[in-house]
Amino acid sequence: MPYPRKLPPLGALRAFEAAARHLSFRRAAEELAVTPTAISHQVRLLEAILGQDLFVRHVRRISLTPAGTHLFPTLQAGLDAFARAIAELDARERRRAVTVTATTLFTARRLIPAIGAFRTRWPHHDLRLHASDEAVDLTRGAADIAVRYGSGPFGDLVAEPLLRERFGVVCSPSLGLSRPEQLLEAALIHCEWHRSDLQLGWERWRALSGLTALDTRAGHHFTDESHAIQAAVAGHGAAICGLALVEDELRRGLLVHPFGPVMEGQVYHLLMTARTMGCADVQAVRDWLRATVRA
CATH class of the missing domain: 1.10.10.10 (Winged helix-like DNA-binding domain superfamily/Winged helix DNA-binding domain)
Structure with a gap:
């Protein structure tokens, strides 16, 4: 002994x-x-x-x-x-409920559709989703996990890469677009991001594609990216979107990604404090977030 x-x-x-x-x-x-x-x-x-x-x-x-x-x-x-x-x-x-804060669009397009899978696997855990495009201070307990786009800085938080975003042209299959040159006759859909330094839009795409005749100012303009996606699904034009955020529409054929080039974006990160990482409920939500991205 x-x-x-x-x-x-x-x-x-x-x-x-x-x-x-x-x-x-x-x-x-x-x-x-x-x-x-x-x-x-x-x-x-x-x-x-x-x-x-x-x-x-x-x-x-x-x-x-x-x-x-x-x-x-x-x-x-x-x-x-x-x-x-x-x-x-x-x-x-x-702890009985875990709060995840993420951008409004990521919450709507990736997290809310996956809630059913969370309930099935972890029926005894409660999940709260906090949608905000403004950063939430995790050290004050406002949320347990954050999903944020970009490279930080993240201070003393533990940051884990979750998903790298890629941007490309998407549109309704009803438009029949198959070649970049056809964009010269199509309406362009624009969205004003709240972080202009992270935005990859039509001007950047035109420079990469070499389609110099494309008028990147014309078309429909939206202040909300979800509205821009809805307009593309409705066939009102072609949009530059994060492909991870329209994955469901691409899978169901509501949108197509007819041609390149594809622009490499930044990374979505999982953020936690060192203390909350040790909580079993937080670990369950962390596993769910990773599975949601891989699905």
Whole structure:
């Protein structure tokens, strides 16, 4: 059998760790909601058990001795790991609903159609979808997972690549388009993105295709990308769309992607905090999101 650990009292260890981190008995006392005298007594107890001084007491400050410098980082790491483990257990026990925030279009076109598959596989988990084109602060608990398009920066969040977008010409098969030159006689559908720096539109496509005679300003203009997709399905013209977001229409034949070139876009990322990654419910939603993209 393993031998029993010979450890000093937890209260003494916590008092030393807080005092060493702040280099102040007063600030350690404020953090632990005790008096500075209590911190001093706990540290003295620990020093007596160890048989070594851990602090040098100056007139208005303290500093670590070599023994204190040796002990502090290991003790701090251990208490941090202890706190994380408790938080993860608490999250696993208490969390019942997981909130996913994603752009409005991604939510409507990729997540909502896949809710049935989520319910079938994880019937005991609750899912909330928060559609927003504005970034949500995950560190404040507004959502558990975010799906965002682009390269960030994402700060301290854990970012996992989910899907690389590709852009191309799509239209209703009723238009009968089979060659780029036919666009000269067709209406073009335009959409104004909320992030113009990420937009890949007709001007970029014209430059890649070499179809210099194409008037990229003419046609129908929409402020909502979903409306532009609906107009393309209705046969009102050809649009430049993210192919991943019209995958269902392409599969069902409501839209066709008749010719290239295809423009490489950026990546959709899964974003989480390090803490929520340890939650079993969040892991289930993360697996569902990955399966949704692969489907």
